[in-house]
Amino acid sequence: MSGYSITEPSSRQKWVAGTLVIVYAIITLLPLVWIITTGFKSPVDAIAYPPKVVFEPSLEGYVNLFTTRTRIGQEQLEALPPPATWYEEIVRDRDMVIAGPSRYGERFLNSVIIGFGSTFLSVFLGTLAAYAFSRFKVPLKDDLLFFILSTRMMPPIAVAIPIFLMFRKLGLSDTHLGMILLYTAVNISLAVWLLKGFIDEIPREYEEAALIDGYTRFQAFYKVVLPQAATGIASTAIFCLIFSWNEYAFAVLLTSGTAQTAPPFIPTIIGVGGQDWPAVAAGATLFLIPVMVFTILLRKHLLRGITFGAVRK
Amino acid sequence: MSDTPIDRVAKATPPSVASKIRGLSDRTIAWLFVAPSIFLLLAVNIFPLIWTINLSFTNYKANRPNREVDFIGLRNYERILTDSDIWLTMQATAHFLFWTIFLQVLIGFALAWLINRKFKGNDLWTTLIVLPMMLSPAVVGNFWTFLYQPQIGLFNYAVSFLTGIDPSSFEMIGDVALAPWAIVIVDTWMWTPFVMLICLAGLRSIPDYIYEAAEIDRASKWRQFWTITVPMVLPFLMLAVLFRGIENFKMFDLVVQLTGGGPGSITELTSINLKREAFEKWRTGYASAYAIILFVTVFGLASIYVKALNKVKER
Numbered sequence: 001m002s003g004y005s006i007t008e009p010s011s012r013q014k015w016v017a018g019t020l021v022i023v024y025a026i027i028t029l030l031p032l033v034w035i036i037t038t039g040f041k042s043p044v045d046a047i048a049y050p051p052k053v054v055f056e057p058s059l060e061g062y063v064n065l066f067t068t069r070t071r072i073g074q075e076q077l078e079a080l081p082p083p084a085t086w087y088e089e090i091v092r093d094r095d096m097v098i099a100g101p102s103r104y105g106e107r108f109l110n111s112v113i114i115g116f117g118s119t120f121l122s123v124f125l126g127t128l129a130a131y132a133f134s135r136f137k138v139p140l141k142d143d144l145l146f147f148i149l150s151t152r153m154m155p156p157i158a159v160a161i162p163i164f165l166m167f168r169k170l171g172l173s174d175t176h177l178g179m180i181l182l183y184t185a186v187n188i189s190l191a192v193w194l195l196k197g198f199i200d201e202i203p204r205e206y207e208e209a210a211l212i213d214g215y216t217r218f219q220a221f222y223k224v225v226l227p228q229a230a231t232g233i234a235s236t237a238i239f240c241l242i243f244s245w246n247e248y249a250f251a252v253l254l255t256s257g258t259a260q261t262a263p264p265f266i267p268t269i270i271g272v273g274g275q276d277w278p279a280v281a282a283g284a285t286l287f288l289i290p291v292m293v294f295t296i297l298l299r300k301h302l303l304r305g306i307t308f309g310a311v312r313k
Numbered sequence: 314m315s316d317t318p319i320d321r322v323a324k325a326t327p328p329s330v331a332s333k334i335r336g337l338s339d340r341t342i343a344w345l346f347v348a349p350s351i352f353l354l355l356a357v358n359i360f361p362l363i364w365t366i367n368l369s370f371t372n373y374k375a376n377r378p379n380r381e382v383d384f385i386g387l388r389n390y391e392r393i394l395t396d397s398d399i400w401l402t403m404q405a406t407a408h409f410l411f412w413t414i415f416l417q418v419l420i421g422f423a424l425a426w427l428i429n430r431k432f433k434g435n436d437l438w439t440t441l442i443v444l445p446m447m448l449s450p451a452v453v454g455n456f457w458t459f460l461y462q463p464q465i466g467l468f469n470y471a472v473s474f475l476t477g478i479d480p481s482s483f484e485m486i487g488d489v490a491l492a493p494w495a496i497v498i499v500d501t502w503m504w505t506p507f508v509m510l511i512c513l514a515g516l517r518s519i520p521d522y523i524y525e526a527a528e529i530d531r532a533s534k535w536r537q538f539w540t541i542t543v544p545m546v547l548p549f550l551m552l553a554v555l556f557r558g559i560e561n562f563k564m565f566d567l568v569v570q571l572t573g574g575g576p577g578s579i580t581e582l583t584s585i586n587l588k589r590e591a592f593e594k595w596r597t598g599y600a601s602a603y604a605i606i607l608f609v610t611v612f613g614l615a616s617i618y619v620k621a622l623n624k625v626k627e628r
Contacts, residue, residue: 009430018432024424025442028502032444034467035456047465049480125353128346136343144351151358153611155563157587158604161597162361162368165375185357188350217342248451248566249584253592267455267570277459284452295447299440303510306446310552311514 035288038281046277060094061278063087064271065104065286069096104283107265111287113176114261115244118183123237125184126191127229131221133192134199135207145192149308152189156249167254174255182250187240190308194239197309198232199225235301238294245291262287362608369602376595389602399603401578402586408493409500409568409582410561414554416501421508422550426542428509429516439513443506450503454570457499461485461571486572492580496568500561508553515549516542548626555618562611583607 009017038046042058069091080097083089091098132138133145163182164173172178202225210220226233252264266283269276295302303311337345369389373382393399424442428435445453460468464481473480485495519541527537565584568574574581574589581589587607591600 014430014432017427017430018434018438021424021427021432021435021438021442025438028442028445028505030467031453031457031460031502032448034460035453038459049465049470051465051467051470125350129350132343132346136339138343138347144347148350148354150612151354153559153615154358154362154608155565155584155587155604155611157565157584157591158365158608159358159361161375161591161601161604162364163357164592165364165597166361181353182357185353188353192350217337217339242447246449246451248449248570252451253588263449263451263566266452275459280459281456284456287452288448291447291449292444295444296440299436299443302443303514306507307511307552307556311511311549 032288035281036285038277039285041278041281043271043276043278046281058090058278059087060090061276061282063090064276064279065269065282066102067091068099068102069094070099071096102269103265104262104269107260107262108287110176110259111245111261111263114179114183114259115241117176117180118187118244119237119240121180121184122187122191122240123195123233126188126195126236127226127233129188129192130195130199131225133196135204145196148189148192152186152308157253160250160253163250164254174257174259176259179251179255179259179261182254183244183247186247186250187243190243190305191236191240193308194236194305195229195232197304197312198229198236201232202228232301235298235305238298239305242291242294365601365604367601368598369605371598373598373601374595375591375597385598389599390606392599393603393606398578399586402581402583405493405578405580406562406564406582409496409564409580410558412494412497413500413504413561414557416497417505417508417557418550418554420501420505421553422512422546424505424509425512425516428513439510443510445503446506448503450567451570453503454499454567457571458486461495487576489576489579492572492576496571496580499571500564500567503567504557504560508550508557511549511553512546515546518549519545548622551618551622551625555615555622558618559611559615562607562614 037055039061040057040059041052041055042060045052045055045058046061067087072095074095077092077095077097080092083092088098133141138144167173167178170178172181206224206228207220210224211217215223246263247261248263251261255261255264262283266280266287267275269280269283271279298305370384370386371382372385372389374380428439457468460466461484463469463484466480468485469480469483472478472483483491485491485498523541523545524537527541532540563584564582565588568580568582569585569588572580574585578586584607587600587603590596590603
């Protein structure tokens with residue numbers, strides 16, 4: 001053992017390990033890169049053989065994503081005044097005219113409303129419950145915590161049968177409110193378990209000092225504990241948001257129009273003769289990028305989030 | 314600080330109520346804080362579960378709400394457990410579960426071990442590797458059908474590039490022999506980082522002095538790996554398997570978008586099969602019994618597994 005720590009890998013080992021990991025990373029990211037680049041391909045380039053790596057970028061996918069178009073005859077086309085905007089020009093080049101906006105914008109907005117609504121509610125309720133579980137002697141505490149977790153083990157389709165009937169009866173089918181409540185219920189288990197972990201880590205002494213200073217329990221909670229737990233609350237919120245954002249099973253079964261979110265909608269984007277891949281890829285890109293950004297922001301708490309707080313680092 | 318939601322609630326609360334809250338005991342506050350969550354879970358999870366149990370003893374059909382409903386006892390359960398199609402579904406699920414977990418543990422552990430060699434920039438690459446698992450399985454699964462297209466698909470092209478097989482000679486999702494592997498590949502692509510992250514936490518939890526002591530005892534690297542690394546990471550690995558097991562038993566979105574259960578019903582996992590019974594054939598009573606059986610299975614397997622996990626942790 002001459003001069004180096006035995007637990008520190010040799011530089012050759014590091015080099016080999018680094019190369020292998022980078023090769024894996026490149027392979028694993030290829031599908032994602034392909035989604036993003038396909039969004040900027042023309043329909044012809046998207047289905048070219050061999051697959052095109054170098055191509056002339058086009059915004060046709062994005063134009064198709066946000067519009068509906070109709071094909072018109074050559075004479076009618078020539079009779080029209082020249083296109084006023086760049087996107088009209090792209091559509092005209094395909095012998096078509098814009099008939100109106102597509103539903104993508106609405107669906108994306110639904111995802112935002114339902115995602116943020118349910119995140120706010122589940123983090124709000126989850127923080128209260130987590131604080132109580134962390135600080136007070138709640139009767140049957142362990143049973144309640146296990147019950148909260150076990151709700152997550154049910155297959156969504158199994159829960160969807162009675163929820164479908166219940167929503168039909170209450171008039172909540174295909175409404176924002178219904179989906180927000182449903183996603184809140186699903187997310188609460190995650191929120192409680194994660195936040196309990198974060199609040200457990202805040203020393204009780206802070207609150208005790210505040211209580212001695214004449215604060216009530218309630219004031220101690222929101223003036224002392226909440227600011228301390230801010231990072232934990234923020235990362236929990238992002239995890240809840242990502243879940244609601246990505247959820248598909250409930251969305252596809254319980255929504256069809258007004259409250260439909262983007263995941264069930266994106267696969268239904270079709271063009272002439274099957275899926276319009278550049279438009280699908282464009283829709284997917286816009287939908288996936290926020291989650292990629294959040295993942296990078298969250299990287300320190302990622303492990304905690306995905307294991308319900310079971311593994312902390 | 315004045316922006317926290319609680320503050321806003323506190324400000325909006327009239328003084329009379331606020332002064333009442335001031336006097337509340339910790340016990341009351343505890344219940345006040347826990348009750349809304351529990352209530353919501355009862356309303357959205359437990360009440361529906363009880364309703365499902367109820368429905369499972371009937372021949373109710375949700376698309377004909379006005380038809381007379383008969384109580385038929387355990388007939389639905391009997392039919393499910395003797396139905397050979399359901400056993401085929403279970404086989405497909407078992408194949409999917411076994412191979413995804415096997416591959417994810419193998420690759421995930423290997424990656425974690427490599428990353429733990431602490432090469433320069435390992436944090437950045439770890440974050441990049443993790444990206445696929447955070448994305449919407451339905452949206453990504455749908456795009457994979459494009460990558461799997463014969464001739465034009467990137468996957469087929471890559472395979473032909475590496476092996477020389479004609480890219481239009483095979484169809485990953487249209488072929489009975491290949492489709493079960495098509496879903497295994499995408500799930501492994503998506504979820505290997507999950508196992509990797511947990512293994513990495515396990516590896517990082519092993520203190521250096523254990524290896525130092527082993528080195529002094531002249532234990533070979535190979536022996537150190539099997540007597541220190543593997544047993545110390547095992548509880549973490551089991552936790553990862555538990556999570557993946559439950560998640561993949563529930564698997565719906567990714568596979569529905571990839572193969573829709575096809576070709577035929579070769580990749581029809583239990584959740585997809587259940588969806589067909591409940592929302593396409595509208596056999597609500599039958600599907601409810603099916604749902605209960607699935608739930609009991611997951612719950613039973615998970616609790617056995619958690620017990621085993623705790624035993625490993627105790628060692």
